[in-house]
Amino acid sequence: MRVVIATSNAHKVREIESALDFPGWEFKTLREAGLSSDPVEDSDTFLGNARIKAAAAREAARAAGIECAVLADDSGLEVDALGGAPGVFSSRYAGADGDDAANNAKLLRELEGVDDALRTARFVCTLVFLDEAGAETVARGTIEGRIAHAEAGEGGFGYDPLFVPDCFGGALTLAQVSQQEKNSVSHRGNALRQLKALLS
Numbered sequence: 001m002r003v004v005i006a007t008s009n010a011h012k013v014r015e016i017e018s019a020l021d022f023p024g025w026e027f028k029t030l031r032e033a034g035l036s037s038d039p040v041e042d043s044d045t046f047l048g049n050a051r052i053k054a055a056a057a058r059e060a061a062r063a064a065g066i067e068c069a070v071l072a073d074d075s076g077l078e079v080d081a082l083g084g085a086p087g088v089f090s091s092r093y094a095g096a097d098g099d100d101a102a103n104n105a106k107l108l109r110e111l112e113g114v115d116d117a118l119r120t121a122r123f124v125c126t127l128v129f130l131d132e133a134g135a136e137t138v139a140r141g142t143i144e145g146r147i148a149h150a151e152a153g154e155g156g157f158g159y160d161p162l163f164v165p166d167c168f169g170g171a172l173t174l175a176q177v178s179q180q181e182k183n184s185v186s187h188r189g190n191a192l193r194q195l196k197a198l199l200s
Contacts, residue, residue: 001132002026004033006057006072015183016071019192022199033068035060041074041088046126047138049074049088054128054136069132075125075187077159079147081118082110090159100158104151107162111147119146123163123187127195137198141190143167152176 001024005013008029017027030037039056041049054072061068076090086093086107094102111119122144129137144166151161153175160174160182167185174182183189 002028002033002066002068004035004057004061004066004068004070005029006037006053006070012073012188015186015188016192018183019189020071020196020199022196030057030060033061033066035064035066044088046074046076046088046124047128047140050126050128050138051136054130058130058134067132070130071127073125073127073188073191075123077107077121077123077163079107079111079119079121081114081120085110104159104162107147107159108149116146119148121145121147121163123159125187125191127191129195129199137195139191139195139198141187141192141194143185143187143190146170148173155179156182 003025005016005027007013008031013027013029035057037056037060039052041052043049043052050072053074054070057072058070061070074088076087078084078087092098094106122142125141127139145164148162148164153161153173155177156175163174164170164172165174165185168177174186
């Protein structure tokens with residue numbers, strides 16, 4: 001089965017291919033499939049935005065005469081001391097022109113002076129899979145942790161250098177562990193394992 005992934009993020013594609021290793025499944029990004037889709041993600045929930053991206057990608061594929069399944073995700077960071085922010089605005093927390101460095105810098109500013117005990121947070125990932133007939137399967141994964149006071153680690157991307165997951169004893173950020181270790185505990189990894197079980 002051909003599956004079009006509604007993303008251009010190479011990190012996501014590798015993780016998805018590794019997790020959904022069904023025999024005969026072929027994964028392509030929108031670009032690799034020769035499709036263009038850039039819908040307005042105006043929902044206030046991860047599920048809503050994932051559905052918007054999945055529906056737009058499916059429509060683009062159908063318009064091009066491509067029979068395929070579609071997989072979309074929306075994910076982000078929820079910080080309890082900030083009322084769940086940045087949430088669905090995680091990728092553009094520092095503004096539309098911001099990048100990972102700007103987003104991380106803003107997060108540290110917002111949490112300046114906040115004690116460790118109150119710096120709890122989680123990564124959330126919601127996946128929406130539409131099969132070739134358009135039937136929907138939804139999966140959600142999280143990883144709990146806290147926000148460090150400074151960036152640490154060279155790996156990962158996004159907020160990984162600031163996020164200290166509970167599962168590594170609170171000693172390492174997600175940017176300080178291997179990709180394999182990260183995949184085994186990450187929000188997207190957890191969502192993908194749930195999706196695989198549901199699709200199986």
